[in-house]
């Protein structure tokens with residue numbers, strides 16, 4: 715064993731090299747790593763690259779946003795009262811929007827709001843005007859509990875009990891998604907029934 719304390723020689727794998735530092739009389743050899751250990755090291759570096767790619771971009775990658783939305787949606791019915799942020803997270807999830815569309819077309823919303831949601835008995839849901847607010851908590855409240863206009867006229871029926879809380883949330887997510895697509899994405903003024911209520915565009 716060479717006492718190579720200046721540590722300047724080219725390391726010889728057959729000789730143990732003693733590092734220069736010493737702490738409390740304890741010194742350290744500068745040994746060459748065994749090959750198996752090195753290979754584990756290289757394989758973990760390669761694997762981390764693969765993992766990073768798949769976690770964020772791969773097929774079926776579930777990012778933190780998706781997880782948040784899934785957890786929000788799967789809360790049990792008793793606590794299905796979601797926060798505005800939790801609901802907004804749902805409004806960009808394709809599977810949830812599809813579920814909401816099913817409710818919108820299957821649960822008679824069409825009869826009063828039109829197949830394209832541009833209004834008939836009930837208000838136009840594609841414009842920037844809302845009688846009861848454009849936050850998702852407002853829309854969920856409207857669908858679940860219904861609304862009776864103060865001035866008289868047709869009322870919005872309550873749907874809790876007819877649609878599960880989970881699906882009411884999904885219906886609101888669907889409405890927000892089609893409203894966004896009309897007012898923002900295609901840039902066209904919404905057609906259909908004249909606006910009612912206050913101008914409160916969906917900006918989220």
Ligand code: HEC
Pocket residue numbers: 817818821822823824825826827835836837839843844845846847853856857861862863864868869870871873885889910911
């Ligand atoms: C019987 C007719 C009818 C049915 C069915 C109906 N609505 Fe309505 N809806 C209305 C009317 C009328 C209003 C306006 C109430 C008012 O002015 O107070 C309204 C209001 C709303 C609003 C609030 C709009 C705003 O400007 O704030 C939303 C959102 C809505 N409905 C969604 C739905 C959804 C989703 C369904 C299906 C689950 C549905 N409605 C089924 C008649 C209906």
